[in-house]
Amino acid sequence: xxxxxxxxxxxxxxxxxxxxxxxxxxxxxxxxxxxxxxxxxxxxxxxxxxxxxxxxxxxxxxxxxxxxxxxxxxxxxxxxxxxxxxxxxxxxxxxxxxxxxxxxxxxxxxxxxxxxxxxxxxxxxxxxxxxxxxxxxxxxxxxxxxxxxxxxxxxxxxxxxxxxxxxxxxxxxxxxxxxxxxxxxxxxxxxxxxxxxxxxxxxxxxxxxxxxxxxxxxxxxxxxxxxxxxxxxxxxxxxxxxxxxxxxxxxxxxxxxxxxxxxxxxxxxxxxxxxxxxxxxxxxxxxxxxxxxxxxxxxxxxxxxxxxxxxxxxxxxxxxxxxxxxxxxxxxxxxxxxxxxxxxxxxxxxxxxxxxxxxxxxxxxxxxxxxxxxxxxxxxxxxxxxxxxxxxxx
Numbered sequence: 001x002x003x004x005x006x007x008x009x010x011x012x013x014x015x016x017x018x019x020x021x022x023x024x025x026x027x028x029x030x031x032x033x034x035x036x037x038x039x040x041x042x043x044x045x046x047x048x049x050x051x052x053x054x055x056x057x058x059x060x061x062x063x064x065x066x067x068x069x070x071x072x073x074x075x076x077x078x079x080x081x082x083x084x085x086x087x088x089x090x091x092x093x094x095x096x097x098x099x100x101x102x103x104x105x106x107x108x109x110x111x112x113x114x115x116x117x118x119x120x121x122x123x124x125x126x127x128x129x130x131x132x133x134x135x136x137x138x139x140x141x142x143x144x145x146x147x148x149x150x151x152x153x154x155x156x157x158x159x160x161x162x163x164x165x166x167x168x169x170x171x172x173x174x175x176x177x178x179x180x181x182x183x184x185x186x187x188x189x190x191x192x193x194x195x196x197x198x199x200x201x202x203x204x205x206x207x208x209x210x211x212x213x214x215x216x217x218x219x220x221x222x223x224x225x226x227x228x229x230x231x232x233x234x235x236x237x238x239x240x241x242x243x244x245x246x247x248x249x250x251x252x253x254x255x256x257x258x259x260x261x262x263x264x265x266x267x268x269x270x271x272x273x274x275x276x277x278x279x280x281x282x283x284x285x286x287x288x289x290x291x292x293x294x295x296x297x298x299x300x301x302x303x304x305x306x307x308x309x310x311x312x313x314x315x316x317x318x319x320x321x322x323x324x325x326x327x328x329x330x331x332x333x334x335x336x337x338x339x340x341x342x343x344x345x346x347x348x349x350x351x352x353x354x355x356x357x358x359x360x361x362x363x364x365x366x367x368x369x370x371x372x373x374x375x376x377x378x379x380x381x382x383x384x385x386x387x388x389x390x391x392x393x394x
Contacts, residue, residue, distance in 0.1 A: 003346030006338045007354035013335035015361025017328050018096060019369055022087050024324030030084040032313050033325055035250035038080070040329025041336070042247055045240035048337060054234035058241070061233055068229025069238065072222055073245025079218035080246065081253055082211045090208025092366040093374060096359050097136040097385070098209055102216035103356040104129055106223045107392070110349040113224060121394040122349065128388025129353075135381025137209070226340055227348040235340035239333065258309035353389045360386060 025033040049055050061069075086095045104126050110116040230238050317325075335358075342351045363382060366372045374382075 003342045003344075003351060004354065006342035006345065007351050008357075010335045010338035010342060010355045011358040012361055013331045013338065014355065014358035015365060017331040017335055018087070018092060018358070018362045019365040020324045020328035020331060021084065022092050022366075022370065024321045024328055025084055025088055026321065028317055028321050028325070029254070029313060030088045031081060031250065031253040031256070032310075032317075033321075034077075034080050034084045035247065035254045036317075036322075036325045037329040037332065038077075038243060038247045038250045040326050041333045042240070042243045044330050044333035045236065045243050045336070048236045048333070049234075049240045052234070052236055054237045057234050057237050065229050065232055068225045069233075069241050070245060072225035072229060073242040074249065075218045075221040075225060076242060077246040077249035079215045079222060081250065082215035082218065086208045086211035086215060088208075089211065091372055092370060093363060093372050093378060094137065095208055095212045096362050097133045097381070098212035099215050099219070100356045100359045100385075101130070101133050101213075102219040102223075103353050103389070105217065105220040106352045107349045109220060109224045110227070110347070110352075114227060114348060116347050116349045118349070122392045125353070125388040125390070125392030125394075128391060129385050130388075132381045132383070132385025132388055135384060136378045137381075223343075223348055223352050227343050230340050230343055235344060236337050238340050239336040243333075243336075254310060254313075255306050258306045258313070350393060353392045357386065357389055 021033070021037065024037075028036075083095075083099060086099070107116075107118065107122065107126060111118045226238070339351070339355055342355070360382065363374070367374065
């Protein structure tokens with residue numbers, strides 16, 4: 001039962017990871033936050049490798065194990081990127097139940113690909129976990145838009161314009177008044193964009209739920225790949241190598257964000273040329289052009305502009321965010337090491353549910369540190385999810 005101890009420790013550190021990440025990512029680009037945390041995990045993991053003396057095992061890794069390390073690292077990077085994006089858009093108490101639903105998918109995949117048995121208690125527990133997750137998800141209600149008093153004086157959009165061509169005995173003031181009632185045919189693109197965003201039926205919480213679902217899918221794949229590949233390698237070494245694969249992916253996504261900023265940095269919402277800050281961010285002398293020159297007007301490279309953009313993003317990160325992203329990285333590294341050690345000793349269909357009980361720790365920390373409120377339905381759903389997880393161990 002030593003695997004159970006490791007799985008519980010992994011759950012505790014995973015719960016701390018989520019809260020620290022939520023606080024740290026508040027005012028930080030989600031891809032940049034992923035890259036920073038991954039760098040911290042990488043340093044922590046390799047320190048642990050040398051502490052336990054498993055570095056020499058890298059020369060004895062089989063080609064098949066290397067394959068699963070690589071695809072596990074890619075799946076981990078995708079899961080992290082989607083999870084950070086989801087946490088940035090939604091509340092922890094709505095995002096994490098979806099993210100932790102990867103437990104059900106993992107158990108199904110373990111049955112299909114690993115041949116692990118699924119008994120009556122396991123099936124019952126899966127059903128309870130699914131029902132508990134459903135209860136914890138608050139139904140999305142369509143937002144009500146308050147009427148604008150200024151719109152009451154305007155004619156309907158489909159009303160024909162008032163004919164003023166036959167009016168000859170009106171003064172300029174009356175003519176101006178009548179022309180103001182004519183519907184405008186051209187609308188400022190910036191205004192139209194803002195109206196479309198404000199009237200969108202998809203709230204940030206809905207988008208966050210979508211990203212959380214993608215994170216859950218990739219997290220389940222990580223567990224399966226890890227179970228297959230971790231059998232012949234030390235857990236700390238596995239974590240360190242896999243993190244080294246995740247970091248370039250996170251950095252590439254961060255650079256893609258800078259590229260997007262450089263493309264859009266030439267003009268603001270009003271269609272006017274960008275300011276000097278945009279030029280500095282994009283690495284060009286003129287904000288209306290991207291990567292064509294440096295501050296001295298000399299030709300510059302697009303790559304240099306991207307890295308200058310990353311430096312600008314790093315400088316904008318507050319001290320508080322740095323602290324919590326670092327803590328999140330350390331907790332993540334510890335959680336991974338305990339999780340993969342548990343996978344070495346126990347079945348994935350039993351280890352993963354215990355690890356996913358980190359949602360209890362996460363919800364408790366969210367109430368204490370983030371002051372998030374929970375409805376009776378959410379609390380009951382959490383209880384059902386927890387009971388379902390424990391049932392799978394019978």
